[in-house]
Amino acid sequence: MASPRTERPGIGGAIPRFSWKGSLAVLVVLGLTGYSVTGTNFNIVELIRGTGAAERFVSEMFPPDLSAATLRATGTGILETFQMSFLGALLGAVVAFPLSALGTQQISTVGASRGERLRRAVPYHLSRTLLNVFRSVPDILWALVFVVALGLGPFPGTLALAVHSAGVLGKLYSETLEAVPSRPVEALAATGASGFQTFLFGRLPQAMSGFTSLTLYQWECNIRSATILGFVGAGGIGQQILISMNLFDYPKVATLVGATIIVVLIVDRFSAAIRQRLAY
Amino acid sequence: MQGISLENVSVGFGGVKALSGATLGVEAGEQLAVIGASGAGKSTLFRALNRSVALGGGRVAVGGHDLYALPRRRLNELRRRIGTIYQAYNLVPQLPAGVNVSLGEVGGMGGLGTLRTFLAGPGAGLSKKVGAALEEVGLGGKAGVRTADLSGGQQQRVAVARLLVQRPDFILADEPFAAVDPVTTERVLQTLLHLNREGATLLVNLHDVEIARRFPRIVALREGSVAFDGPPERLTEDALAEIYAGDSSATADEEAFDLSELRRGLERSMRLTEGRDGVSSH
Ligand SMILES: Nc1ncnc2c1ncn2[C@@H]1O[C@H](COP(=O)(O)OP(=O)(O)OP(=O)(O)O)[C@@H](O)[C@H]1O
Numbered sequence: 201m202a203s204p205r206t207e208r209p210g211i212g213g214a215i216p217r218f219s220w221k222g223s224l225a226v227l228v229v230l231g232l233t234g235y236s237v238t239g240t241n242f243n244i245v246e247l248i249r250g251t252g253a254a255e256r257f258v259s260e261m262f263p264p265d266l267s268a269a270t271l272r273a274t275g276t277g278i279l280e281t282f283q284m285s286f287l288g289a290l291l292g293a294v295v296a297f298p299l300s301a302l303g304t305q306q307i308s309t310v311g312a313s314r315g316e317r318l319r320r321a322v323p324y325h326l327s328r329t330l331l332n333v334f335r336s337v338p339d340i341l342w343a344l345v346f347v348v349a350l351g352l353g354p355f356p357g358t359l360a361l362a363v364h365s366a367g368v369l370g371k372l373y374s375e376t377l378e379a380v381p382s383r384p385v386e387a388l389a390a391t392g393a394s395g396f397q398t399f400l401f402g403r404l405p406q407a408m409s410g411f412t413s414l415t416l417y418q419w420e421c422n423i424r425s426a427t428i429l430g431f432v433g434a435g436g437i438g439q440q441i442l443i444s445m446n447l448f449d450y451p452k453v454a455t456l457v458g459a460t461i462i463v464v465l466i467v468d469r470f471s472a473a474i475r476q477r478l479a480y
Numbered sequence: 481m482q483g484i485s486l487e488n489v490s491v492g493f494g495g496v497k498a499l500s501g502a503t504l505g506v507e508a509g510e511q512l513a514v515i516g517a518s519g520a521g522k523s524t525l526f527r528a529l530n531r532s533v534a535l536g537g538g539r540v541a542v543g544g545h546d547l548y549a550l551p552r553r554r555l556n557e558l559r560r561r562i563g564t565i566y567q568a569y570n571l572v573p574q575l576p577a578g579v580n581v582s583l584g585e586v587g588g589m590g591g592l593g594t595l596r597t598f599l600a601g602p603g604a605g606l607s608k609k610v611g612a613a614l615e616e617v618g619l620g621g622k623a624g625v626r627t628a629d630l631s632g633g634q635q636q637r638v639a640v641a642r643l644l645v646q647r648p649d650f651i652l653a654d655e656p657f658a659a660v661d662p663v664t665t666e667r668v669l670q671t672l673l674h675l676n677r678e679g680a681t682l683l684v685n686l687h688d689v690e691i692a693r694r695f696p697r698i699v700a701l702r703e704g705s706v707a708f709d710g711p712p713e714r715l716t717e718d719a720l721a722e723i724y725a726g727d728s729s730a731t732a733d734e735e736a737f738d739l740s741e742l743r744r745g746l747e748r749s750m751r752l753t754e755g756r757d758g759v760s761s762h
């Protein structure tokens with residue numbers, strides 16, 4: 201504890217004062233902004249000039265096509281998207297779980313021999329690498345791969361979502377497992393429990409509510425992704441949106457997009473509500 | 481059965497020396513109270529006795545085995561015979577109390593038994609032993625309650641029940657009376673002494689010197705090494721003053737003005753929130 205009369209400089213003052221580091225950071229951000237603006241032909245004038253075409257496009261969407269055939273097609277597309285996203289998240293979670301368990305660093309290496317450390321490092325790095333590959337390839341690229349391999353339809357789309365979800369969830373799961381309070385885990389290890397046992401009874405119970413919440417969130421993301429996967433022929437409502445766009449059937453596009461927005465909002469709400477309950 | 485021995489043991493955390501040259505021998509079946517000011521290294525001593533910290537130097541032997549030289553499998557076998565009650569309980573808060581208690585014997589389970597226990601889930605599959613242990617610490621009806629929902633003292637008793645299920649040959653109890661009322665203190669103490677009478681070697685960390693005096697042998701740590709080792713009769717007021725000298729709560733008087741008073745109060749309340757009782761009165 202500090203002695204009573206000590207002044208404490210540096211505490212208080214939310215606005216940072218001048219510093220070389222801060223100024224340098226500002227310069228770097230400004231430089232990158234300029235560089236990117238020229239690189240992307242970013243042009244506000246062009247954006248404003250383009251509004252006429254956009255207006256025409258939007259006005260042609262109204263009134264939306266609410267015929268029975270279109271509604272039926274919308275329903276089918278939505279259901280398919282829903283099924284793809286759900287299965288994708290579920291399969292992803294099933295694959296992610298064992299990989300994340302292997303990709304979790306053991307805390308207690310006190311007095312472990314070098315051979316022992318090496319034996320633990322191999323599965324750790326293997327599963328981490330695999331998860332990184334799964335995750336860093338975007339789901340739309342996975343969809344392209346699977347469409348080429350398996351043909352058009354929701355099946356390759358589901359696989360694409362599953363692989364990408366496995367990568368994302370695996371990383372987040374293992375981070376959750378590692379961030380769990382370590383003392384109960386150490387206490388278990390101190391009674392002679394094996395690594396598997398400390399994982400099962402020490403880490404897992406503490407990480408479980410985090411897992412559930414992460415999986416629900418991944419499902420939300422999958423719903424949004426699944427609407428796009430159709431653009432590369434991997435099923436779902438996106439495929440119908442693309443076809444209608446190509447046929448200049450804008451009223452039908454309006455119905456399909458409107459329905460997508462509603463479903464995404466509903467799932468977001470639903471999953472957020474559940475996640476809220478889990479976070480006590 | 482052989483006891484415990486520490487030879488010139490040092491443990492450091494970064495720059496801080498938690499133990500420096502601690503030497504201590506404990507016979508099998510002995511009972512021992514460990515006292516010392518806050519930060520003297522009592523908890524670290526216990527952590528060195530089940531290999532939960534890396535050793536900076538020296539040698540630790542438990543039950544005749546060189547603890548830090550054992551390969552993993554043999555280490556786990558030995559650890560099953562060492563039971564620990566932690567200052568901060570260290571239970572798994574999300575699990576029901578009954579499951580935490582049954583974790584006392586998880587070390588002895590094979591892969592299949594482990595899975596069965598895991599899948600049996602809360603409430604089911606608790607052995608008679610677990611029920612009896614909870615009964616013994618007065619938590620008979622709490623087996624299904626989430627451990628995090630129990631009070632601090634109740635969690636401490638769950639930790640004692642876990643120890644009862646483990647039936648260790650060596651018991652390391654790190655301030656087991658920190659968060660329990662006097663009646664429970666007596667009860668937990670009797671339970672520990674009972675295990676000792678049945679053959680277990682008992683080491684208890686204590687802040688309460690009065691309770692420590694009920695043990696036939698007291699060891700005091702000061703700045704990471706043994707400063708006193710003997711029967712309670714030899715632990716005079718002078719010896720105590722020496723042991724607790726330099727404890728921050730005892731030397732606040734050099735500070736100026738009433739600020740020192742304020743500070744002392746602050747420290748006292750901090751110590752209370754940590755659930756320990758003060759030593760400044762001794
Ligand atoms: N994990 C750790 N990292 C860094 N320093 C530590 C760690 N554990 C203990 N220490 C330091 O080692 C010293 C001894 O700590 P220890 O917990 O053994 O004290 P103690 O005698 O049990 O005190 P108390 O009575 O307050 O529990 C302290 O100075 C503490 O700050």
Ligand SMILES: [Mg+2]
Nearest residue numbers: 522523524567
């Ligand atoms: Mg301590």
